[in-house]
Amino acid sequence: MARNTDSNVYTVVFATGMVVIVGALLAFVASYFKEQITENKRIEKQQNILYAMGVNENDETSVEFVSKAIVGQEFSKYITKQFVITGTEAVEDPKAYLIDIKKETTAAKNPNYQRRLPFFIGEKDNATFYIIPVRGKGLWDAVWGYVALDTDLVVQGVFFDHAGETPGLGSNIKERFFMDDFKGEHFLDGDTFKGITAAKGNSDPKNLDKTDYEVDAIAGATITGDGISAMLKKDLKLYLPYLKTLKQ
Amino acid sequence: MGLLSKKDAKLITDPLADNNPITIQVLGICSALAITADLKASIVMSVAVLFVLALGNVVISLMRNIIPSKIRIIVQLIVVATLVIIVDLILKAFAYELSKTLSVFVGLIITNCIIMGRFEAFALANGPWRSFLDGIGNSLGYGVILIIVGFFRELLGSGTLLGFKVLGDSIEKTGVYAYGYENNGFMLLAPMALITLGIIIWVQRARNTSLIEDN
Numbered sequence: 001m002a003r004n005t006d007s008n009v010y011t012v013v014f015a016t017g018m019v020v021i022v023g024a025l026l027a028f029v030a031s032y033f034k035e036q037i038t039e040n041k042r043i044e045k046q047q048n049i050l051y052a053m054g055v056n057e058n059d060e061t062s063v064e065f066v067s068k069a070i071v072g073q074e075f076s077k078y079i080t081k082q083f084v085i086t087g088t089e090a091v092e093d094p095k096a097y098l099i100d101i102k103k104e105t106t107a108a109k110n111p112n113y114q115r116r117l118p119f120f121i122g123e124k125d126n127a128t129f130y131i132i133p134v135r136g137k138g139l140w141d142a143v144w145g146y147v148a149l150d151t152d153l154v155v156q157g158v159f160f161d162h163a164g165e166t167p168g169l170g171s172n173i174k175e176r177f178f179m180d181d182f183k184g185e186h187f188l189d190g191d192t193f194k195g196i197t198a199a200k201g202n203s204d205p206k207n208l209d210k211t212d213y214e215v216d217a218i219a220g221a222t223i224t225g226d227g228i229s230a231m232l233k234k235d236l237k238l239y240l241p242y243l244k245t246l247k248q
Numbered sequence: 249m250g251l252l253s254k255k256d257a258k259l260i261t262d263p264l265a266d267n268n269p270i271t272i273q274v275l276g277i278c279s280a281l282a283i284t285a286d287l288k289a290s291i292v293m294s295v296a297v298l299f300v301l302a303l304g305n306v307v308i309s310l311m312r313n314i315i316p317s318k319i320r321i322i323v324q325l326i327v328v329a330t331l332v333i334i335v336d337l338i339l340k341a342f343a344y345e346l347s348k349t350l351s352v353f354v355g356l357i358i359t360n361c362i363i364m365g366r367f368e369a370f371a372l373a374n375g376p377w378r379s380f381l382d383g384i385g386n387s388l389g390y391g392v393i394l395i396i397v398g399f400f401r402e403l404l405g406s407g408t409l410l411g412f413k414v415l416g417d418s419i420e421k422t423g424v425y426a427y428g429y430e431n432n433g434f435m436l437l438a439p440m441a442l443i444t445l446g447i448i449i450w451v452q453r454a455r456n457t458s459l460i461e462d463n
Binding site for chain 1: 316338
């Protein structure tokens with residue numbers, strides 16, 4: 001029997017049926033995999049934090065995290081303390097790395113909200129690292145990362161990631177040539193906060209000058225670079241009061 | 249060809265040359281401009297489109313007799329979006345690193361007009377097997393152009409191929425850079441992708457004048 005697929009009734013019934021089926025299917029798939037996806041994201045956070053402090057399996061040019069199998073034990077080995085900072089007060093919390101920076105940023109728009117800032121202390125080869133999570137906006141979507149500092153508050157390593165920067169241009173913020181440039185950079189001039197800017201005209205492509213508060217920007221990714229600069233300025237500043245108490 | 253009849257084989261070979269989705273059918277131009285700044289992104293996008301188009305074509309072809317024609321575009325959009333989201337979720341659960349690489353492409357695939365274009369032009373009127381072949385053929389034709397554009401843009405714009413410094417080091421001034429060669433940063437921007445694409449279209453039509461439309 002040939003159906004009249006042009007009739008209004010058929011169209012409405014088809015549309016309704018399709019919405020119900022597709023909605024149910026997507027909801028089922030999403031909830032079925034939810035646990036696994038959350039676990040993967042948790043592992044990724046540990047890998048990213050370790051990457052920033054230099055615990056990774058990089059060769060010359062690649063970005064390689066410590067493997068999934070050992071990341072848990074490596075994390076508890078290298079990350080010796082985790083804090084949640086509110087104001088200038090820091091409370092130890094072994095789950096601080098799970099704090100959702102995005103939610104905290106949104107909640108902090110309410111002036112009565114006391115923002116919780118996660119902060120990590122790592123130890124590797126007798127050196128101490130302070131690791132700070134950062135989050136901001138790129139061109140299309142969010143950018144975020146982790147910045148590892150030594151006890152003199154000089155950058156020792158960074159990890160950046162993004163949700164949807166242009167492939168081949170803005171997405172290069174998670175490539176070695178960009179991230180490695182941050183090693184050794186200063187963001188404080190004495191006590192004055194300078195931040196680190198991804199600058200177009202810094203005419204220092206080899207990045208020999210570590211106290212110019214600049215790294216070489218990526219060609220064709222101006223807005224992503226500006227997003228990174230703004231993110232570092234905004235979020236590193238939040239930790240400044242606490243970092244100063246550590247320095248004393 | 250033993251495996252495919254002559255007619256079926258044409259579904260694969262035609263889009264590679266004289267019925268190329270990008271240069272002749274003018275489908276998928278946006279992504280050809282947006283993500284071809286380097287070769288790796290071009291390859292990843294081509295493979296992703298291959299999967300989605302072949303699978304989507306089959307699904308639409310199976311549904312072709314029950315889809316109400318008034319809302320067929322919406323139905324097509326829902327089918328491709330659902331497919332892509334499910335694949336994305338599965339990758340996130342079982343191949344997280346791969347899903348990170350592909351995440352930026354998800355939105356680009358759903359809105360890629362080559363997908364909708366082939367659903368509309370072919371899958372709605374043909375059986376699943378032929379639609380599958382059409383999907384493979386067209387995404388290969390799409391991929392070839394993406395890879396050619398990506399090759400030239402990465403080579404001339406960054407002096408690298410798949411990240412390897414094939415022309416020497418531009419900062420240390422080795423290789424061709426020692427003789428004063430400079431990367432052309434303009435190649436990294438979308439306008440040069442359009443010009444590169446234009447050159448490909450020109451070359452193709454110059455070689456096969458039957459492709460030139462009469463005005």
